Amino acid sequence: MNLIIINGPNLNLIGKREPEIYGSTTFEDFFIQLRAKYSNLSVDYFQSNIEGELIDKLHEVGFSYDGIILNAGAYTHTSVAIGDAIKSIKTPVIEVHMSNVAAREEYRHTSFIAPNAKGLIIGFGLNSYQLAIEAFLSAY
Numbered sequence: 001m002n003l004i005i006i007n008g009p010n011l012n013l014i015g016k017r018e019p020e021i022y023g024s025t026t027f028e029d030f031f032i033q034l035r036a037k038y039s040n041l042s043v044d045y046f047q048s049n050i051e052g053e054l055i056d057k058l059h060e061v062g063f064s065y066d067g068i069i070l071n072a073g074a075y076t077h078t079s080v081a082i083g084d085a086i087k088s089i090k091t092p093v094i095e096v097h098m099s100n101v102a103a104r105e106e107y108r109h110t111s112f113i114a115p116n117a118k119g120l121i122i123g124f125g126l127n128s129y130q131l132a133i134e135a136f137l138s139a140y
């Protein structure tokens, strides 16, 4: 199975950024462990702070990969264009968030990803990504 994790803006700072919300482990360290745990799968990783680059990546992988695990960061709540990109591709997308966005500010309750996603996993810290892999594994 061929999966990709796509992270949006400010998620390159996981481990340093607001550790009381997002923890103190860097995504890179977490990803090394995740890859080792799922060494039987192909799990790629892409991060960008730029909306258009996230859309280009969705287009690139969205007709050949088995699953996309997408944390679009704040673009989740604003980007009609990323929502449209997900509608335009074939590969199923699971929306993930480290924090429980439903328990945070009102503006984080809107998602342009959710209506076009296969499902959502929110609120489990970095473990949200692993739960998304498990969801894809159980769906195939």
Ligand code: DQA
Pocket (backbone or CB within 6 Å): 009, 010, 011, 071, 072, 073, 074, 075, 076, 096, 097, 098, 099, 100, 101, 108
């Ligand atoms: C986030 C939640 C978003 O609201 C926020 O803008 C982020 C991180 C999360 O993983 O909890 O950048 O996507």
